[in-house]
Amino acid sequence: MLKSGDKVPSFSLELDTGETITHNTFKNGRSIVYFYPKDDTPGCTKEACAFRDRFSVFKEKGVQIYGVSKDSIDSHLKFKSKYSLPFPLISDPDLSLAKAFGAWGEKNMYGKKSFGILRSTFVVGPSGTIEKVYPKVKPEEHADQILKDLAL
Structure with a gap:
C-alpha cells in the first residue's frame, strides 16, 4: 500500500463523466481518493453518502x-443518480489503479478469505504526493475523520 510521501503512480482511467483522469489531475490541488468494493452495497453506500453529505x-x-471501484461506468452512473453523489467516480475495471495504490489484496470477511478491493483512502497533495493514508475505514464515520485530520 502506498504511504505518506509516495508519488501517485502513473495511470489513465475513465470517470463516470466520460472524461479521462490521469495522475496529473492530482496536481491541481488536494484530493481525496477512496477505494470501495462495489456500487450500491451497504457499506459502500454509507461511505459515499457520508462524503456526499460533507461535500460542500x-x-x-x-x-x-x-x-474508485471496479464497477462499470453504467453502474457508477446509476449509483450516483440513486444517491445524488456530487463527485466523480473512477471506473477501474482491471484493478490497475487499486493494485498500484495497494488497495487490492486479501480480505477476511466472516472467516472467509478472498481477494478484493481493500476499503482505503488516500489524501493526495497538490504536488501529486500522498499526504495521508487510511488503510482501514469505518464507512459512516470516515468523511468526518478526514475533515478533522485535515482541520477543514
Missing part, C-alpha cells in the same frame, strides 16, 4: 473527491 465543506476548501 470539502469543495469550499478546494478538496476534490474521487471514488
Whole structure:
C-alpha cells in the first residue's frame, strides 16, 4: 500500500463523466481518493453518502473527491443518480489503479478469505504526493475523520 510521501503512480482511467483522469489531475490541488468494493452495497453506500453529505465543506476548501471501484461506468452512473453523489467516480475495471495504490489484496470477511478491493483512502497533495493514508475505514464515520485530520 502506498504511504505518506509516495508519488501517485502513473495511470489513465475513465470517470463516470466520460472524461479521462490521469495522475496529473492530482496536481491541481488536494484530493481525496477512496477505494470501495462495489456500487450500491451497504457499506459502500454509507461511505459515499457520508462524503456526499460533507461535500460542500470539502469543495469550499478546494478538496476534490474521487471514488474508485471496479464497477462499470453504467453502474457508477446509476449509483450516483440513486444517491445524488456530487463527485466523480473512477471506473477501474482491471484493478490497475487499486493494485498500484495497494488497495487490492486479501480480505477476511466472516472467516472467509478472498481477494478484493481493500476499503482505503488516500489524501493526495497538490504536488501529486500522498499526504495521508487510511488503510482501514469505518464507512459512516470516515468523511468526518478526514475533515478533522485535515482541520477543514
